[in-house]
Amino acid sequence: MANKVAVVTGAGTGIGKASALALLNAGYSVALAGRRADLLTQAVNESGAGARALAVPTDVSKPADVTALFAKAKEKFGSVDVLFNNAGTNAPGILFEDLTYEKWQSVVDVNLTGMFLCAQAAFRIMKEQNPRGGRIINNGSISAHAPRPDSAPYTCTKHAVTGLTKCISLDGRKYDIACGQIDVGNAMTELASRMSKGVKQANGEIAVEAMMDVKEVANAVVHMASLPLSTNVQFITIMATKMPFVGRG
DSSP states (O other): OTTOEEEEESTTSHHHHHHHHHHHHTTOEEEEEESOHHHHHHHHHHHTOGGGEEEEEOOTTSHHHHHHHHHHHHHHHSOOOEEEEOOOOOOTTOOGGGOOHHHHHHHHIIIIIIHHHHHHHHHHHHHHSSSOOEEEEEEOOGGGTSOOTTOHHHHHHHHHHHHHHHHHHHHTGGGTEEEEEEEEEOBOSTTTGGGGTOEEOTTSOEEOOOOBOHHHHHHHHHHHHHSOTTOOOOEEEEEOTTSTTSTTO
């Protein structure tokens, strides 16, 4: 993957950081985007990739930040071949009737609007660059298929990401832009660590859930990214084998 360029959002922690490091290890040049500059710098230093890693502090919910991110990636590396559209936030454990408008909007701004803004910016570059085309990988979630209790903002936005993935996949065909989605269940990250300590189930009980190594998600992202543009993983679900998802728990 030498000379290939990736942009990874939410790259300071969790799935984003693991995927950025895996892409760098596979030979990509990577622009790492996230809200906290210190975490991005730490990830860049940890990678040991030198000039192939670029930290760009970014709030994906702000159009100006997204425009600047992709301008810096293109200026530094010359192209954008892959976007891992990963940045996301959550509002766990809030009863539906107690959910505030402000909390709802904050999740929508990052998980849906931020995904749209980044995908659009990447799409515009991929459409015009030579050679034309590229790949956009959206981080959906198992919540794009089924909710957890008290998760309306997160679940609604992740269902919407599935629609966005399908639209980009269709609209990108004529420009050689492939778009797929990775739906992750219980990867061990800061965001999901509560699952290993006990989380509310559909019947109201609290139960500890099986987890998986986040590196397995990163490996799947690299696989999706490395395919020729004539081939696309439209949807992939990667999850802890024993987590309560398939069937009735």
